[in-house]
Amino acid sequence: MAKWGMVIDLEKCVGCQACTVACGMENNRLPGENWQDVIFFSEGTYPSAQLKWFPRPCQHCENPSCMAVCPTHATYKTEDGVVLVDWDKCIGCKYCMVACPYGVRFYTDEKPLVAPDMRKVYASKDDHSWNPPWKMPDAREDWKHGVGIQPHDVVSKCTFCYHRISKAPPGTPDLDPQDPKLREFTPACVVTCAPGARFFGDLSNPESNVSRIIGDKRGVRLLDQLGNKPQVYYVTGDGGAVPSSRAINKKV
């Protein structure tokens, strides 16, 4: 069984947010509620300041604290290493959001992040939280795996596009969007990444491209000290660093 993981090359990422848009379209996200985000921030002060960015999907941890705290098993890990939310079991207690160190989980019913509130503009007449003008075919919707437009009062998050990767041919080491046969099984953010900064494949296969990149280019994980052991690795190149290991100016 594969253990799906992602590598993001920070030296190649240009911060274009195409991944965020592709994820939003693929997964019918509410505006502003980005399962996959590229977070912008500044470092240093003028005239020695720099604008920086950091792409951040769900880390699909090996030891997910969100799964351990969920009182109903609504958050679970599939055999192929993906952390998902069963929307039919979620009671909306938000404990998983409190326990996730990466801030990648969202509660459906909150104040709108972007005006106007699309849930009211495109109101749903059934159990869905809204009825967007563009949405994935009903056949792909799968609440047991947290795929589709979510219902009211549940927690949602990135699924690594589970509706795509779960249909990949067994034994595939890498889901390379350059290969026409594999493109439709590759996560939307990887397919759309213009500079090719994202790689997706089987971390348990030492021959896979992702395993090679992690080994050759010293892939690092975000907030690794917390023990969640993410399955998203970052390649930082010379002098690069993930946010948790950067110097910060404390201000409270």
Place this chain on the structure above:
Amino acid sequence: MNFTYPKTPSEAVAGALKMFGESHVTATIWKLSVAALVVSLAFVFYMLFTEGHAAFNTSSDGVNWGSAIATYVFFALTSSGLTLIASLSTVFGFKQFYPVAKRCIWLAIVTLIAGFSVLALELGHPFRMLWAVPLGMQIHSPMFWMGVFYTIDLLLLIVKFYLMWKDDWDSPFSHFIGNAGFVAVILASGMLGLLFGSMAMRPMWFGSATSLFFIISGALSGAAAIVVSVYLAYGFNPNNVPAPLRSLTLGDQLPKVFATLIGIVLMFLLTRIWVGLWSNIDGMEGFVALLHAPWFHLEVWVCLALPFLMMLSPSMQQVPKWQVTASVLVLVGMFIERLQFIVAGQNVPMFKGTWMNGVTPYTPSLTEWALVVVGISTALALYALGERLFNLCAAPKECMDVAGQLAQG
């Protein structure tokens, strides 16, 4: 107040309805709290049906758990504390505490119901919880065990209260239920502490000391609640208080227990602040924010340090008005503590804020304040109901005699 206590359920319902036309302190509390409950609950339901949980000021970006969870924790721990106070007589044999035991058990039931009610209104799917938690069997989750232990706690409290209602104070079964209830309440409040204390990624909450703090501070709010409720039941007039009860409240034992608990809680708070300000692990900046928050200073100086001095002072500790003042201040302080603890643990962003290090602001919305009113009015209404229907100052006859002699002597 010489009530005729009902013997059957239909008499009890008739007694509750009759209270709307009566004019004693308990009836006034009943009428006001039922009115407050109806209004606040109607407002909360209206907001939940029209806006959903968007009516709350909680967000995925910052504070996920707000004042509703703080209110639940406040009531759940007050309930645990009341059970611990009842255990002084029912488990540990300090017979002078018997006159408040039945009242403690009833108040423990009503505060737990108030807490559960608020929690249910905060959850996205409260009815789904009823089957999803037991069927999920997620034994790694502290929330799962908290649910298990608080459910057992509530059932044991109800059985114990039923036995007391039937004047069964000393049978082996009654002792067994009392002992089991004591174990259950330690596990329940300790597990509620672990629900926060297990969070290694949230250093302001992390550690097993959180469980201990929850148990001790729960005992403090339980002690404060029982002092207020005893005087409340007698219209704040100490002359109305029956002699056995007076010997307990107006003696120096309850104030001493009270002062000790306040002192331990203050020590916990001060050492926590010390560790928080000294340590530089990411997330501890919330302690600096706490020092900047006026509510925190109100809690520490006015609601804890002041009552501590009052209950230590020989000239104040046995004076009813100062006992009530100290107790009310402690209850307010404990509510602020629950809110500050829960919010401060979340409003330093763990990941998104690593480069900004700001503090996410949070103020409860009107709907969230209405939920606080739902909790308080539920507890007060049920308290008044118990006062009217169940003779809450009942105790074993021999204890009442001994306590009465002590009061006269």
